[in-house]
Amino acid sequence: MGVNDGIRDNTNYSTIPEGARPTLEKNDAFFTKKRFGFIFNEEKKTKEVYKEITKVQDLLSPGNSACLGCHAELALRTTLRILGPNTILAIPPGCMGGIGAVGFNGGAGAKIPVFFPLLDNTAAMLAGIKRKYIREGRGDINVVAFAGDGGTADAGFQSLSGAAERGENIIYICYDNEAYMNTGVQRSGTTPKWSWTQTTPVGEQTHGKSQKGKDMPMIMAQHNIPYVATANPSYMHDYIAKLKKAMKVKNGMSYIHLYSGCPTGWKFPTEKTIEVGKLAVETNLYPLWEYEDGKFRLTYEVLKRRPISEYTESMQKYSHLTEQNLAELQQNVDANYKRFKKLCKI
Amino acid sequence: MGKVDVLNGNKAAAWGAKLARADLMAAYPITPQTPLVEYLASFVADGVIDADLVEVESEHSALSVLQGGVLAGARTFTGTSSQGLALMYEPYIRTSTMRLPIVMALVTREVISPQTVWGGQQDAVTVRDAGWIQIWCESSQEILDSIVQAYKIAENKDVLLPVNVCYDGFSLSHMAERVEIPDQKLVDQFLPKPNITHVKLDPNNPIAVDPLTPGPMLTEFRHKQVTAMHMSKKIIEEVRQEWLEMFGRDYGGLIDLYRMEDAEIALVCLGSPAGTARVAIDEMRNHGIKVGMIRIRVLRPFPDEEIRKALVNIKAIGVIDRNVSFAKGMGISFLELKTVFGGLKMPPMIDFIGGLGGSDVTMEQIKQAIVITQHVAEGGEFQEVTWFGLDKIDVETLFSMDKDRSLKLKGVSG
Structure with a gap:
């Protein structure tokens, strides 16, 4: 069965589970106003932000092979719009490289200078580029990494940590989809406890990943660099404000850790990405914060914390969690949040 | 200036x-x-x-x-x-x-x-x-x-x-x-x-x-x-x-030749042993051995034609290697030189491995290498690869057939 043999392939290759309905359908049992009321509160801010960013050119080349509902691709487009043309972009091996953001077959993936660093030398290569341009009096160029969690927290960590310690004036954005998604969902250093991945399967002897993930943004804050923030493409106005702050930093590295929902790897309907991202924040699992001048600050206060089960039930990677697991997870989330609030008071 | x-x-x-x-x-x-x-x-x-x-x-x-x-x-x-x-x-x-x-x-x-x-x-x-x-x-x-x-x-x-x-x-x-x-x-x-x-x-x-x-x-x-x-x-x-x-200074480009104009046998060196080899060659020339040296200055690209031209009329080649290839247990220069001649007829060539891990390639050793290469040039037999310090080298025995030379080379054997 192929393109030319005249036989139609009726197989459904969609990643959308059968029965899933579009978000805006009024009788959607999942997407209710009660459950997602906060979206409407955010709507105004989001609209304003999109008004702003759609006025400027999309600097990603048209056509790429990102999965439907990719949070990171959405973030990358917005990121480039905010950074503007005076930018040099590094995309190490990972999903965004795989979708062709650097380029493919002789074509360029972006309308700005873009390149593939190695998986593990992104920060060092960018440091070299920035140093040379500073010497030439062109230190205003944004020198930016858009790297996955593997290229950041695992293989790329030494290079990143070294560059942070040396005060290299680069912007490092990590899109964290919590596993090696480009190679087909294998565990990474940021994969959370109990997550299913291809290499942390759920079986007779195993229950997903048995270890906790690294807290990368906190690790970067402990490097005492000028600016660190967590962000989430479901809260674009919050991310954009942080990116603009990161661009202003001239005395060292700025680091943004982007929560990045992955319908393919986490197994949720492709049209639910924004909602899943919102749930991550509303459950206090991924609080939105920034670290500036040695101070932590929450940039988005959750008024009423939702139970973590709403988040874990929104995707299949946690479908094996027991009541006991959920209770422990809830305890961890609440304890982490409480500790973070205390940190903000220092 | x-x-x-x-x-x-x-x-x-x-x-x-x-x-x-x-x-x-x-x-x-x-x-x-x-x-x-x-x-x-x-x-x-x-x-x-x-x-x-x-x-x-x-x-x-x-x-x-x-x-x-x-x-x-x-x-x-x-x-x-x-x-x-x-x-x-x-x-x-x-x-x-x-x-x-x-x-x-x-x-x-x-x-x-x-x-x-x-x-x-x-x-x-x-x-x-x-x-x-x-x-x-x-x-x-x-x-x-x-x-x-x-x-x-x-x-x-x-x-x-x-x-x-x-x-x-x-x-x-x-x-x-x-x-x-x-x-x-x-x-x-x-x-x-x-x-x-x-x-x-x-x-x-x-x-x-x-x-x-x-x-x-x-x-x-x-x-x-x-x-x-x-x-x-x-x-x-x-x-x-x-x-x-x-x-006003010259190192020979791809290869550096020393006393090769009238040489009958040649040493091939890479890096620092070449300096010692120059002194050893001068000394052995005084003993009547017409030895010269090719120092490989550029290993990549490999100067194959240049080396072949320089070695074509040589009677025997002795290679000094401060490294090994795990292919057959010889040195890298030796291995590369083999490829220079490919299927062509080449002079007999022997390899000397030394200077590993900071051990010295001594004057004594290089003089031994010259003597052995001369022995091979005269039709003598010798093992293909010699490890300085491990293989016992009995130069006196090599020249037992030629008493005059044996006398001249007294003091060379290790």
Whole structure:
């Protein structure tokens, strides 16, 4: 069965589970106003932000092979719009490289200078580029990494940590989809406890990943660099404000850790990405914060914390969690949040 | 014009980078390259060099910073040894495949294990097929001169390949000798500012560097890279001539010949043993052995035609190797020389392995090698590979048939 043999392939290759309905359908049992009321509160801010960013050119080349509902691709487009043309972009091996953001077959993936660093030398290569341009009096160029969690927290960590310690004036954005998604969902250093991945399967002897993930943004804050923030493409106005702050930093590295929902790897309907991202924040699992001048600050206060089960039930990677697991997870989330609030008071 | 100083190999290399006006440097200290990093740091601190020296957290990042620098148009310099080179391998091979004209001092050292920090050549010869040009030095002066020359070769538009200037750890890196430091103005005349455009990341002229490339296109890239490596032979010769005219010094381009005009047998050396070999050759000539030497100055690209031409009328070849190939347990120079003749008839050739892990290649050993090579030239039999220090060499027995010569060579046997 192929393109030319005249036989139609009726197989459904969609990643959308059968029965899933579009978000805006009024009788959607999942997407209710009660459950997602906060979206409407955010709507105004989001609209304003999109008004702003759609006025400027999309600097990603048209056509790429990102999965439907990719949070990171959405973030990358917005990121480039905010950074503007005076930018040099590094995309190490990972999903965004795989979708062709650097380029493919002789074509360029972006309308700005873009390149593939190695998986593990992104920060060092960018440091070299920035140093040379500073010497030439062109230190205003944004020198930016858009790297996955593997290229950041695992293989790329030494290079990143070294560059942070040396005060290299680069912007490092990590899109964290919590596993090696480009190679087909294998565990990474940021994969959370109990997550299913291809290499942390759920079986007779195993229950997903048995270890906790690294807290990368906190690790970067402990490097005492000028600016660190967590962000989430479901809260674009919050991310954009942080990116603009990161661009202003001239005395060292700025680091943004982007929560990045992955319908393919986490197994949720492709049209639910924004909602899943919102749930991550509303459950206090991924609080939105920034670290500036040695101070932590929450940039988005959750008024009423939702139970973590709403988040874990929104995707299949946690479908094996027991009541006991959920209770422990809830305890961890609440304890982490409480500790973070205390940190903000220092 | 210029000045004279007493410099060890590492300081000569630092001077080379200074004179070449490298403006972005990054290095991570490793024995025996460490003093080079310290000299560079003090040069920058004292304003002798106008450059950024990035004190990175590893060799992997050292070369990576330079790669970024080249993408922004910088002239770059670093140095490393042994395990540092091994750690650097990932960006190392990519430096040549991305055609980045980076110059790196490779202060050659044995590789572990057993644990060692001393001299040897195993690090450099192991990466000889990673696409870098390798220039091997014999003196501090040659190190300084070769580093400046290396930029001219690397940045040539027909080449655009990285260059390793290799010098033996301790034997060259830590031994001080008289060095003429050329005048900066003259060097500037010899080496114009870099103009690297093929990978330049500049918002004023956006390009994508190294996007995903399908096989047929990659094949073309690889073929161009191999062609550039071949082309570099011509450029190395041109640079040699230009250097000779401007500075009056010559190291022979691809190969360095010593007393080969009337030689009947030849030694082949790589790196520091060549210096000792010159003295041994002079001495053995006094004993009536017509021996000369070919020093392989450039190991990549390999000067096959040049060596074949120089060896074609030689009766026997003795090769001194400070390294081994695990293919058959001989040295790398020996292995490479075998390929020079391919299917053609070649003079008998024997290999001597020594100087590993910082052990010396002594005068005694080189004289033994000459005597044995002479024995082979006269139709005698000898094992293909001899390990100095492990194999018992009984030179007296070799010459027992020739009493006169045996007397003359008294004192040679080990």
